[in-house]
Amino acid sequence: MAERAHALSTVDGYSGYGAEQGEKKLRAAIAATYYADLGIDETDIFVSDGAKCDISRLQVLFGSKVKIAVQDPSYPAYVDSSVIMGQTDLYQQDVQKYGNIEYMRCSPENGFFPDLSKVPRTDIIFFCSPNNPTGAAASRDQLTQLVKFAKDNGSIIVYDSAYAMYISDDSPKSIFEIPGAKEVALETASFSKYAGFTGVRLGWTVVPKELLFSDGHPVAKDFNRIVCTSFNGASTISQAGGLGCLSPEGLKAMQDVVGFYKENTKIIVDTFESLGFNVYGAKNAPYVWVHFPDRNSWDVFAEILEKANVVTTPGSGFGPGGEGFVRVSAFGHRENIIEAARRLKQLYK
Amino acid sequence: MAERAHALSTVDGYSGYGAEQGEKKLRAAIAATYYADLGIDETDIFVSDGAKCDISRLQVLFGSKVKIAVQDPSYPAYVDSSVIMGQTDLYQQDVQKYGNIEYMRCSPENGFFPDLSKVPRTDIIFFCSPNNPTGAAASRDQLTQLVKFAKDNGSIIVYDSAYAMYISDDSPKSIFEIPGAKEVALETASFSKYAGFTGVRLGWTVVPKELLFSDGHPVAKDFNRIVCTSFNGASTISQAGGLGCLSPEGLKAMQDVVGFYKENTKIIVDTFESLGFNVYGAKNAPYVWVHFPDRNSWDVFAEILEKANVVTTPGSGFGPGGEGFVRVSAFGHRENIIEAARRLKQLYK
Structure with a gap:
């Protein structure tokens, strides 16, 4: 990152606006490092300034008329961004829930995975695995259930894999390890918890070409428009850091x-x-x-x-x-x- | 920026998540450099990853039910973000305008300043001065008219001053030079065009405490919530660059x-x-x-x-x-x- 910062002061090393989706080399390195053999290529990768920011950009993409489901408990940004976008009804003090959000209870009793037979259909399902805060990683079998559930319901899964590198057992590190997931899921991830990049601001979201809205329009095409209109790419210096992270060293x-x-x-x-x-x-x-x-x-x-x-x-x-x-x-x-x-x-x- | 990048690898120099609104020193330096004597202090400054990103965050703040006005011609991000937020009606091919947007014509005939007596009320007025693309800077008298117009109509002005440092005559460099502007306007700005920071991603938005929604709620309070939920602050390395920009050198x-x-x-x-x-x-x-x-x-x-x-x-x-x-x-x-x-x-x- 220091080298890239210095380079900006030279004629050869200066760069202005980059590709909004991220530098080609970084997109390729992310695809090769985390999604090799999963059918994800560099054009499916959108480099961002962090998963939190992409979650809100995704909410802008989905608009105010959708209903979301979240794991309960989960990272608050899903619910908070839903409230901000006007997707929800009023806060219900008695149950400590917002109206028009489906809270999927995850507790020791169900092994921190919801009983999907009791979960009503929603347009969007936010699913964080390993989960913040419970630390539970969903198993291959559980994620296979989740993908089937989304497919049966015509739902889109926003899979948050920000902690995937912490997985020690054979739980999938990406939703795209599950057959058919590319038709129902996108995945958001981050360098924050792998490289101490919380202040550097660098993450990415994978939106597979196979993921379509119910009218057949590719989700990636609309997300690309939002990335180009509401964002101008992560800092080129941070992106240099991302490339460093994905080198062998x-x-x-x-x-x-x-x-x-x-x-x-x-x-x-x-x-x-x-x-x-x-x-x-x-x-x-x-x-x-x-x-x-x-x-x-x-x-x-x-x-x-x-x-x-x-x-x-x-x-x-x-x-x-x-x-x-x-x-x-x-x-x-x-x-x-x-x-x-x-x-x-x-x-x- | 190189120093800050290196410092991140040391125990003393490492920093993680910062204040979402930006580092206190940078906010203070922006207030002192650009808004001295204008009654704007550091707590009114929100450091961002660029004006374009803040424009979309502002649109999320305003929601889908508002009507905007734009200079015609102007920087496309105002209209595009309005379309994305669902504020507009369909594109009208014959006049090349989106429905439910007020296009304020700016041409050589009117000195590139709209005849406000013919402009209907809107909730939000995007106003870029010096204007991209016409290069026209509004005069003190014109901006005084604009502030009065907004006050009379209960409108909020989003003033884009990204090119203010290019002003050579006595046109105001900030809307806050106009008396009463703090009650009707916020201002977005950027290091992109002053320091070649287009790829570094650093800007700021000023939301004065005096700016209230019609129900009396401070705009800054809601904007702060969006900045904290949908953004996590500009890269700390970019912020170090901003501090460098505002040093005497x-x-x-x-x-x-x-x-x-x-x-x-x-x-x-x-x-x-x-x-x-x-x-x-x-x-x-x-x-x-x-x-x-x-x-x-x-x-x-x-x-x-x-x-x-x-x-x-x-x-x-x-x-x-x-x-x-x-x-x-x-x-x-x-x-x-x-x-x-x-x-x-x-x-x-």
Whole structure:
């Protein structure tokens, strides 16, 4: 990135507006690294300034007249962007849900995968795997069910794979590993959690040519129009960073980063398990989802903050299904994780 | 920017998610550089990845039920984002306009400022000054009329000042130089045309606290929510570039860049005037707006491309009011501008 920044001050290295969809070399590297043999090529890849931004651009694409489904709990951007686009009805205080959104409960009881036989049809299904906050990665069988469910209903899946590199078991790392997924799903992803790029702003969305609206119009064609009108491409300097990440050295560095945080995750899991808590997630994600049965998430959050000076995230912030849980993040310096573990042991011993 | 990129690899220099509204130092520097004495402070500044992106985020803020007005001709992103948000009716081929948009004709006859007594009320008025493509900068008196018009109608002005540094006469460089503007206007701006930052992606939008929706709710509060939900801040590396631009050295460098392109502009103006054309703009903008009376813009564009191998932009691409004009850009290497001038003289001698 430093080299690209310097190059901008030279006649040969200067570049202005790039392709809105991203630099050809980066699109090709993403396709080759993450989607080799999955039938996705570089022209299906739209480089972005992050998955969060693309989620809102996708909502603009879908418009105000659609109904979405979300995992409950899940990353709040899906619901929040739906509210902003005017897709929802009023917030219902009693159930802590917005009207006209289908909340698919994901809990320990159902293995954090919804019972699709009880889920009504929606136009759009946001599905994050590994899930933020629960850390649950859907299995091949579960994702096969999800793809079939979407196909039967004529729904579009927005698959968020921002944590895919954290998967340790044989869960699919892309929805496109599932046969038929290209006709029903698009996938959004990010360098944020692999390369510490949260402030650099770089991600991508895959919109396969095979994905059509019900009138037969390609979704990618309309998304391309939105990317060109409402965005002008990720920073060329950030894109240089993306190319670095996908070099052999960069891939090794990202694997090391992911491995480091997975060690942090293990410290956190061991801490809570030694204290008798049920913990979930962790294996395929940098998040530990800790159960505090019959307690209010915010009370637990406040207790841990005030008594141990450790910051967690109250589970109910991710939807009503997160009540009674807190999310503990593994993104931190090792010495801080160890110190937090020590304090938690003192608090809950 | 190179320093910031390097710093990201150090413990002390690493930064993750920043404030979505931009780094405090950059917001303060923008306020101090461009809005000193105008009653705008750093908390009114939202740093972005460019004016184009902010225009679409503003459209999301306004929603699908508003009617917009645009200068005709003007930068296409206003109309295109309005169409995407569903604000418009169908395209009317006969007049080359979308339904439910008010096109405010700006031509040599009215000094490129619309006769506001004939413009119906709209919810939103997009106003770009200096204008892309005509290069016309509105005078203090004209902008005073515009602010009064918006106030009388309860309209919000989205003022696009992306070319303000190119102003050479005493035209206002910000809408906020007009008394009362903070109650009716927000302003979007960019580093793209001052520092060659088109690929770096950095701009800002000013939303004054005084600007309220008709129900009394502050526009800035809702815009802040959209910035936090649909965006996560400009790249920290790009923001470091913005801080560099606003240092004493950076300001001098930007003035030199602007001065260089203004010299290019003069070469282009002299060329067309020596050939007997009427040219507009140029004085306060990097664009020369050349009149080819009774000719089709695309035919002129094709003629210049095919016979002189010079690329211009057909005026009708900016709206029906651009028919019969081409926009000639001054953004180029000096030797290319001189060569283009030579070929144009040969073509039209």
